[in-house]
Amino acid sequence: MYAQEALTHDKTVAATGLKAAVRILEKWNASGEQGEAILRVSHSTYAKAKNGSMHEIKLDRDQLTRISYILNIHAALRIVFDNPDNLYGFMKMANGNPFFAGRSPLEIMGSGDFAAIYETFKRIDALRGSQW
Template sequence: MLSPHSFSPDKAAAATGLKAAVTILDKWGASGEQGEAILRVSHSTYARAKKKDALVEINLDRDQLTRISFILNIHAALRIVFDNPENLYGFMKMANHNPFFEGRTPLEIMGSGDFVAVYETFRRIDAMRGSQW
């Protein structure tokens, strides 16, 4: 049991964000390996984040927190663009023929784990909010 003095709001917020991102990735149909690469976390950390109430606090670096932010913001953009769950959760696994994607799925590109790939995917999907595609 945690004492009130050992509780860290930053570590708790990081755990909450990680759990939310893992839930979203799961709904998008990401494999565990893709999710681990996208968020740059270990297999054990990813598995703990998937379990309800298993992760209360965690230390994450700025890169990992930024990656979580990208996932949450992509999800927010997709919620604005799409009304139906099939597109909201299926879009990330759909082949995209726009520039940059060139027939690949957003999840496939981000699954490389490369920070630039995750950022560029976020940037292009975020632009959909303003119908810039």
Template sequence: MQTASNVIQDKAAAAAGLKAAVRILDKWRATGEQGESILRVSHSSYARARRGDLAEIKLDSDQLARISYLLNIHAALRMLFENPDNVYGFVSMANHNPYFNGRTPLEVIGTGDFAALYETFKRIDSLRGAQW
């Protein structure tokens, strides 16, 4: 049974995750449109997350999964690279591996396709040995 306390904690965790995801997307130099597509949030929700105004934000399970994959991509990049330029720049570099075919990971996930987000995570995670 979900208590009021659990609901508040879940909302706080979701808001913190969204805020972190938006900060990462900003460091990746994603456009607002890309960020909104990747996280499947409205323009107003994305703008509120950028401002840190998340009191009334409500996220569904798909949005939470997207945030989770984005945070896991970031964690994998932090394990792979020590240099912040690589941690934050990797997603903007052309990738000539078969799945990306010269596109950047940000271009691929920027389509908003959930499968692309999952596949991008899987391929980046595999670079570090996929030991999650």
């Protein structure tokens, strides 16, 4: 693959991942502001991903990692829950885990802080039996 083709492919893959992450955030009932902070993207980029009009985008490593965490949290929740209300509602539910201290996972992640996203991922991934 030529360098230009590889770059175009990467931009297409990035756009696909971003659109998938935005769809998941929408199903979790994240606000636009929360989604933008979690993914660290602009309002216009988030809106384009939300309406599906984005076909290519260049994202940095941090943004791609954030997308990966959203996709992996969703995958873990799909293993833990087969009821759609729990699968999509869990992220908005108050959580008694000491890390969450009564707040919802989405509330914690909504700050946009990378460590908060990572720590939320670790705790949700542990629900499916992963070892940290």
